[in-house]
Amino acid sequence: MKHFLKLLDLTTEEILELLDLADQLKLQKKQGIEHPILKGKTLGMIFEKSSTRTRVSFETGMYQLGGHALFISSKDAQIGRGEPTEDTARVLSRYLDGIMIRTFEQEEVETLAKYGSIPIINGLTDFCHPCQVMADLQTIREHKGKLEGLKMCYIGDGNNMANSLIVGGLKVGMSVSIACPKDYQPHKDVLDFAAQYGDKFQMTESPLEAAKNADVVLTDVWASMGQESEQKIREAAFAGFQVNDELMAVTNEGCMVQHCLPAHRGEEITAEVFEAHADEIFDEAENRLHAQKAILVKLMAD
Ligand code: CP
Ligand code: NVA
Numbered sequence: 001m002k003h004f005l006k007l008l009d010l011t012t013e014e015i016l017e018l019l020d021l022a023d024q025l026k027l028q029k030k031q032g033i034e035h036p037i038l039k040g041k042t043l044g045m046i047f048e049k050s051s052t053r054t055r056v057s058f059e060t061g062m063y064q065l066g067g068h069a070l071f072i073s074s075k076d077a078q079i080g081r082g083e084p085t086e087d088t089a090r091v092l093s094r095y096l097d098g099i100m101i102r103t104f105e106q107e108e109v110e111t112l113a114k115y116g117s118i119p120i121i122n123g124l125t126d127f128c129h130p131c132q133v134m135a136d137l138q139t140i141r142e143h144k145g146k147l148e149g150l151k152m153c154y155i156g157d158g159n160n161m162a163n164s165l166i167v168g169g170l171k172v173g174m175s176v177s178i179a180c181p182k183d184y185q186p187h188k189d190v191l192d193f194a195a196q197y198g199d200k201f202q203m204t205e206s207p208l209e210a211a212k213n214a215d216v217v218l219t220d221v222w223a224s225m226g227q228e229s230e231q232k233i234r235e236a237a238f239a240g241f242q243v244n245d246e247l248m249a250v251t252n253e254g255c256m257v258q259h260c261l262p263a264h265r266g267e268e269i270t271a272e273v274f275e276a277h278a279d280e281i282f283d284e285a286e287n288r289l290h291a292q293k294a295i296l297v298k299l300m301a302d
Contacts, residue, residue, distance in 0.1 A: 003113045004121045004295050006106070007130045007167040008193060015137070015171055021294035022138050022287070029064065029290070036066025037301050041097040043067065045123070048074040048103040049225045053261065054123045054131065057288040058100050058296075065293060067300075070096070074103075089116035098300045104226060119299035121292075126160060126226065127187060131295065132260045133164040135287035137172060140216050142287075143256055143280060148173030153214035153251070155179050155207050156241050156268050157234075158186035161220040161260055166190050170197050177202040179210035181237050207240065211247045216256040219243045219268045235267070243269040256280050 001014055028035050043062050045055065055071065062069035074080035079088045085108050092099055093116040101109055101120065106127035113120040122130055141147050152169040154162050158180045166186060169176040176194070178186070182205060185191070194201040204210050211217060222238040223231045243257060257269075257277035265271040274281065 006128045012171045018294045022291045025293045026290040039066035041067040043069045044096040044099045046072045046101040061293040085111045086115040093117040128164045129160045133168040134291040138287045139284040150174045150215040153177045153211045153217045155219045162186045163190045175200045177210040179207040212250045214251040218258045
């Protein structure tokens, strides 16, 4: 594993190894055992979109690992004024030990990896959000004691979260069921990947059908970053694609709810369901820190 660009690139073993390492690092943190594995290393963090969790968890994670993180806003850097990604990659590779990037096009992340000579981590693109899904899998395994054989259900937009959840869930042996409106389906590459898994993958336009006997229900905003102007159209398209009490009633007993956050109560999830599952959702947010530290260690340790 040289980079962390998308879950499609990882084997099941690599995903599980990262989850085990994330659990170990979480335990060390809780026990107050220092772990300066990345002493003297610097991570550059390029942001072309807003962030609370990703920025703070990566920056804190690098500090806890004995290294340093540098926030690079595309608004202030030359990359935001059109300097080619190919050149940015080669310049930053001369200073840094790794780059985390949050941007629009997946291609930009792949280009950084192609032209740079240091590990690249995808901190969200329009195509996928692999760091988030590592945290989700860590949280589900903590609460359920296993991943294999569980049913994951995703309700809503076939966006970056849906794409990563489908790939991550199937790779670790879960069955994955997704409900989305027909014009908002996941990416074709992800659907092609999922097709290999036969009836372990289901896609429907009926949220209740997707949620039946689920062990974990996930959702995400109806309009992602960059789609703000489509908010009204999307509100109409996604009406009914909500995680609410009626939907939770058809899931398995003890069914978890996960949300990558930020959440829009009254849209993709009701306030009632959100609050009833708040502990699980904030464990998920916390696990961004531990899961990403595992990725940083795996890619950047000597
Ligand atoms: N879930 C997530 O990636 O949050 P931020 O946008 O706050 O980083
Ligand atoms: N789908 C959302 C996820 C935010 C963490 C977005 O891309 O805005």
